[in-house]
Amino acid sequence: xxxxxxxxxxxIKVFTRILSFAKSYRxxxxxxxxxxxxxxxxxxxxxxxxxxIVNNFTETRSEKGLLRxxxxxxxxxxxxxxxxxxxxxxxxxxxxxIVRDIRKKIFxxxxxxxxxxxxxxxxxxxxxxxxxxxxxxxxxxxxxLFMIISDLLSMIVVIIVMLFINWKLTLIxxxxxxxxxxxxxxxxxxxxxxxxxxxxQVANLNGFVQERVSGMKIVQLFNREKIxxxxxxxxxxxxxxxxxxxxxxxxxxxxxxxxxxxxxxGLIVWYGGLQMIENSSVALGDIMGFIxxxxxxxxxxxxxxxxxxxxxxxxxxxxxxxxxxxTKNSIAKNGTVKAENLQGKIEFKEVRFSYIKDEEVLKGxxxxxxxxxxxxxxxxxxxxxxxxVNLINRFYEINSGVxxxxxxxxxxxxxxxxxxxxxxxxxxxxxxxxxxLNNITLNNDAITLKEVQLAAAQIGIHDFIMSLPxxxxxxxxxxxxxxxxxxxxxxxxLRAYVSKPSILILDEATSSxxxxxxxxxxxxxxxxxxxxxxxxxxxxxxxxxKADKIIVMNKGFIVEEGTHQELLLKPTGYYRNLxxxxxxxxxx
Numbered sequence: 001x002x003x004x005x006x007x008x009x010x011x012i013k014v015f016t017r018i019l020s021f022a023k024s025y026r027x028x029x030x031x032x033x034x035x036x037x038x039x040x041x042x043x044x045x046x047x048x049x050x051x052x053i054v055n056n057f058t059e060t061r062s063e064k065g066l067l068r069x070x071x072x073x074x075x076x077x078x079x080x081x082x083x084x085x086x087x088x089x090x091x092x093x094x095x096x097x098i099v100r101d102i103r104k105k106i107f108x109x110x111x112x113x114x115x116x117x118x119x120x121x122x123x124x125x126x127x128x129x130x131x132x133x134x135x136x137x138x139x140x141x142x143x144x145l146f147m148i149i150s151d152l153l154s155m156i157v158v159i160i161v162m163l164f165i166n167w168k169l170t171l172i173x174x175x176x177x178x179x180x181x182x183x184x185x186x187x188x189x190x191x192x193x194x195x196x197x198x199x200x201q202v203a204n205l206n207g208f209v210q211e212r213v214s215g216m217k218i219v220q221l222f223n224r225e226k227i228x229x230x231x232x233x234x235x236x237x238x239x240x241x242x243x244x245x246x247x248x249x250x251x252x253x254x255x256x257x258x259x260x261x262x263x264x265x266g267l268i269v270w271y272g273g274l275q276m277i278e279n280s281s282v283a284l285g286d287i288m289g290f291i292x293x294x295x296x297x298x299x300x301x302x303x304x305x306x307x308x309x310x311x312x313x314x315x316x317x318x319x320x321x322x323x324x325x326x327t328k329n330s331i332a333k334n335g336t337v338k339a340e341n342l343q344g345k346i347e348f349k350e351v352r353f354s355y356i357k358d359e360e361v362l363k364g365x366x367x368x369x370x371x372x373x374x375x376x377x378x379x380x381x382x383x384x385x386x387x388x389v390n391l392i393n394r395f396y397e398i399n400s401g402v403x404x405x406x407x408x409x410x411x412x413x414x415x416x417x418x419x420x421x422x423x424x425x426x427x428x429x430x431x432x433x434x435x436x437l438n439n440i441t442l443n444n445d446a447i448t449l450k451e452v453q454l455a456a457a458q459i460g461i462h463d464f465i466m467s468l469p470x471x472x473x474x475x476x477x478x479x480x481x482x483x484x485x486x487x488x489x490x491x492x493x494l495r496a497y498v499s500k501p502s503i504l505i506l507d508e509a510t511s512s513x514x515x516x517x518x519x520x521x522x523x524x525x526x527x528x529x530x531x532x533x534x535x536x537x538x539x540x541x542x543x544x545x546k547a548d549k550i551i552v553m554n555k556g557f558i559v560e561e562g563t564h565q566e567l568l569l570k571p572t573g574y575y576r577n578l579x580x581x582x583x584x585x586x587x588x
Contacts, residue, residue, distance in 0.1 A: 124207025
């Protein structure tokens with residue numbers, strides 16, 4: 001956003017876009033507007049009744065007429081209260097329903113983003129957009145828009161009544177009011193910049209705290225507490241300064257508004273008093289009514305300034321939310337071919353790919369995995385092994401070349417059905433704060449508890465799960481904190497197993513487990529890969545000896561292919577070198 005745009009007190013495009021979400025709730029919107037308008041009209045009727053009471057019934061001492069007007073004033077007040085109750089309920093009702101709709105839309109949009117978006121975007125900032133920014137939009141309706149409409153209507157009605165009673169006293173009030181309007185405009189322009197800075201600092205603070213809490217083990221392991229605390233203090237201080245700047249504007253504006261209001265009342269009393277002394281053209285009731293109406297005129301303007309700030313915060317939040325919604329980073333879903341009962345033949349043809357422009361990770365690789373074949377991909381870190389896995393699932397789009405499954409380019413498949421046919425076990429296992437059963441099935445109702453238990457027994461981890469409190473209903477807490485890394489890996493393997501995939505991918509699946517867990521996974525691997533296309537990425541070469549073919553990668557190129565025995569027969573080969581180094585380390 002440019003500085004010019006940031007300085008505008010009001011962005012009509014964002015305002016209109018936020019308001020468009022209210023179309024689904026037209027009836028509730030109309031009820032709210034009706035309540036606001038009627039309450040505004042009645043609010044100006046009370047001071048008029050006060051004038052009538054003082055001017056016409058206190059001097060004549062008519063008790064009957066006085067009682068009638070007082071009861072009428074009480075009735076107006078009761079109706080006004082009921083209307084405001086209706087307004088408050090429906091304004092908040094609309095706000096919360098719109099918040100739900102926007103949150104659904106942005107979260108659905110985020111779910112479609114390419115992995116490259118998450119590689120470069122702070123999780124904390126996304127959480128801020130989905131949670132607190134959208135909640136601010138709710139205040140746009142409940143405390144901003146409708147309140148402003150109500151206050152503006154009240155002011156207009158009050159001015160009309162004032163002009164009808166005494167135009168001279170009205171001009172005095174309006175002269176002072178014009179100064180307050182100008183001050184309000186300056187205040188709005190300044191405060192919007194401050195609100196944008198506040199939202200930026202809130203997102204930065206959320207992102208920083210979220211990352212440090214998630215990585216607390218690293219922070220403490222490397223004694224980074226003081227350094228991270230110092231960084232937190234800097235970010236927190238910026239957050240404080242942004243809020244203090246807003247407080248400064250408030251502390252200047254509201255006293256000025258209060259002083260101007262008092263000046264207006266003083267001028268009305270002074271001028272009205274002179275008129276009463278000189279020629280009695282102004283009655284006592286007029287002065288009392290004007291004092292009341294001046295407060296009704298100035299107080300809404302002060303409230304409008306405050307509510308307009310809420311409106312602006314909603315617009316600033318809307319700008320940020322819509323920026324995410326408008327981000328074009330989703331995977332193209334033009335494929336129409338349904339991936340059902342895949343045979344599992346995979347072909348890479350001259351595939352080139354880069355995460356960063358002009359820095360290729362895969363440099364024109366070509367290979368084929370036949371139906372039911374198990375291949376292993378090995379190589380040094382950064383060789384491009386895991387990238388191959390990400391491309392088969394279309395987590396990223398390739399620069400050039402073709403990737404085919406069963407002879408069909410992956411881009412031609414319906415992406416949902418394609419991913420349903422592929423199961424992956426990653427090195428870094430992610431478990432949700434939920435039960436073991438739900439982490440295995442991912443809440444897929446088609447997978448029953450009996451199927452899970454049978455699969456767990458087949459790979460030898462049923463007894464381990466049942467040894468936990470509540471068994472399959474055991475809550476593993478956030479990121480599976482209640483389980484060891486080996487246990488988390490086994491749960492992830494079972495998750496892939498029960499999905500009955502046509503293609504199985506193990507990406508460093510045994511790199512962080514102990515020998516006992518590795519034996520269980522190796523046994524399960526032999527079972528699940530039988531008759532099923534499998535790709536195994538591994539550093540530990542002992543786990544891939546049985547692979548039908550081993551692909552050796554280095555710096556984005558395929559440098560060798562063959563079976564374990566064939567590759568060992570090359571004394572100066574890349575694979576033989578890797579194997580000798582790893583074997584010698586194991587002996588030591």
